[in-house]
Amino acid sequence: xxxxxxxxxxxxxxxxxxxxxxxxxxxxxxxxxxxxxxxxxxxxxxxxxxxxxxxxxxxxxxxxxxxxxxxxxxxxxxxxxxxxxxxxxxxxxxxxxxxxxxxxxxxxxxxxxxxxxxxxxxxxxxxxxxxxxxxxxxxxxxxxxxxx
Amino acid sequence: xxxxxxxxxxxxxxxxxxxxxxxxxxxxxxxxxxxxxxxxxxxxxxxxxxxxxxxxxxxxxxxxxxxxxxxxxxxxxxxxxxxxxxxxxxxxxxxxxxxxxxxxxxxxxxxxxxxxxxxxxxxxxxxxxxxxxxxxxxx
Numbered sequence: 001x002x003x004x005x006x007x008x009x010x011x012x013x014x015x016x017x018x019x020x021x022x023x024x025x026x027x028x029x030x031x032x033x034x035x036x037x038x039x040x041x042x043x044x045x046x047x048x049x050x051x052x053x054x055x056x057x058x059x060x061x062x063x064x065x066x067x068x069x070x071x072x073x074x075x076x077x078x079x080x081x082x083x084x085x086x087x088x089x090x091x092x093x094x095x096x097x098x099x100x101x102x103x104x105x106x107x108x109x110x111x112x113x114x115x116x117x118x119x120x121x122x123x124x125x126x127x128x129x130x131x132x133x134x135x136x137x138x139x140x141x142x143x144x145x146x147x148x
Numbered sequence: 149x150x151x152x153x154x155x156x157x158x159x160x161x162x163x164x165x166x167x168x169x170x171x172x173x174x175x176x177x178x179x180x181x182x183x184x185x186x187x188x189x190x191x192x193x194x195x196x197x198x199x200x201x202x203x204x205x206x207x208x209x210x211x212x213x214x215x216x217x218x219x220x221x222x223x224x225x226x227x228x229x230x231x232x233x234x235x236x237x238x239x240x241x242x243x244x245x246x247x248x249x250x251x252x253x254x255x256x257x258x259x260x261x262x263x264x265x266x267x268x269x270x271x272x273x274x275x276x277x278x279x280x281x282x283x284x285x286x287x
Contacts, residue, residue: 017162018192019173028164028173032256047163049222052197077194109177110170110257 009139011132012061014046016071016078022106023072023095026117030124031070038129042136052081062086066135068093070128091131098127155189156235156277157207160215161223162193167253168217168240171266174258175215178270179277187281197226207232211280213273217241235280243269
């Protein structure tokens with residue numbers, strides 16, 4: 001049963017993608033990396049503007065799956081919107097909390113992406129992946145407890 | 149709020165699932181960082197939807213140009229819901245129909261072809277921003 005659940009359980013990740021600051025670009029790029037390279041089988045992303053615009057498919061997913069929000073700054077728009085329309089999130093990450101001041105040399109546009117951007121995206125993506133692993137483990141343990 | 153008045157706000161949807169969202173985002177940066185930095189500024193769509201007071205105030209007193217990836221037009225709709233004036237609404241999906249055989253990239257990165265399309269979108273937006281800005285000065 002645990003293996004069956006492992007194949008079907010997905011964690012949703014929602015980035016703020018804030019356009020005004022480099023941390024918004026880092027949130028977006030890190031989520032894409034988790035989806036494409038680090039945890040492609042365990043994760044899906046939800047489009048925040050679509051979610052906030054009232055798409056029921058996206059909102060239903062958020063109500064029925066564990067969600068990680070990843071925000072660029074402490075205004076936490078992704079978390080705010082997700083909790084308003086989809087309920088409590090399982091993890092709420094903030095790029096500035098993860099990176100401290102090391103995002104200062106990063107760029108908003110991917111045209112200017114350099115080593116500092118790469119390091120920042122890698123660090124945030126690894127942190128998201130670790131939280132995905134923890135949620136999958138929690139989910140499996142809860143499932144095993146429920147079936148024993 | 150007069151101090152907020154001035155620049156044309158460029159607001160992309162930045163949709164994360166497809167190349168369309170990345171094209172909207174990078175086109176906005178080309179406009180605000182390179183083609184028309186004195187006339188335009190970019191605004192966080194998420195902050196607007198979060199009802200951030202400063203962002204709401206900016207959007208309500210400045211003309212906005214939205215760049216949406218798809219026909220769901222999330223940026224345009226959210227600016228309108230916030231009480232902003234959409235001076236022009238661009239849709240990347242429509243522009244891509246003129247480039248049927250192109251390979252613009254993915255949601256993570258643009259190809260050379262993608263950057264060329266992004267510049268085409270940005271040049272159209274910058275031109276529109278200049279027109280809107282001139283009209284604003286006359287008014």
